Amino acid sequence: MFPEVAKLCLVYSLEIRGMINTLSLSPNTQYAAYLVFKMINAYGFDNEPMDLSVGVEGGHSSTKSVCLDPNVKHRVRQFFCKCYGWCPHRARRPRNKVLGLQRPNVRSDGWLEIEMGEFFNSSLEDEEIQMSVVEKFE
Incomplete structure (x- = not known):
């Protein structure tokens, strides 16, 4: 379906940036x-x-905070304890800072999608639309 994809194996922080020229729209x-x-x-x-x-x-942009994990409210992570193995008493629920945030939807092809934002291409001016996905550190 997609001609090119990136496979991220080990990521410390995530930042994706892209742009499209309005003349191609x-x-x-x-x-x-x-x-x-x-x-x-x-x-x-x-x-x-x-x-x-x-x-x-250089103009107006919209930014929103989201959670990219579609199952965040359902998942309980277990911690591995060197002495005892998996520790159910140390299960951790997701932090409050992602609860209630918009999450992606599962498409019919199995991929996830989430709307980043909207914009209106009003004219034939030569402008760049910038898009970004940036991990929010708090």
Whole structure:
């Protein structure tokens, strides 16, 4: 479905940036940008919010905080104890900072998607629309 994808194996922090020129888009049209991805054995996305941003370079942009883990409210992580193995008494629920945040939806093809934001391409001006996904450190 997608001609190219990146496979991230070990990530300390995540930052994705992209842009598209408005001349390659239809004028006088409302657009929405989506992040489309898969999570296979992902770790760490249940605890840290991500900031999704879309906007015109040097102009107005919108940013929202989301949780990229679609199962965050259902998952309880277990801690491994060197002495006792898996410790059910040390199970940890996701931190409050991601609870209640928007999460991605599962598409019919199994990929996840979440809307990053909307923008309106009003004219034939040569502008850049910038999009970003940045881990929000608190």
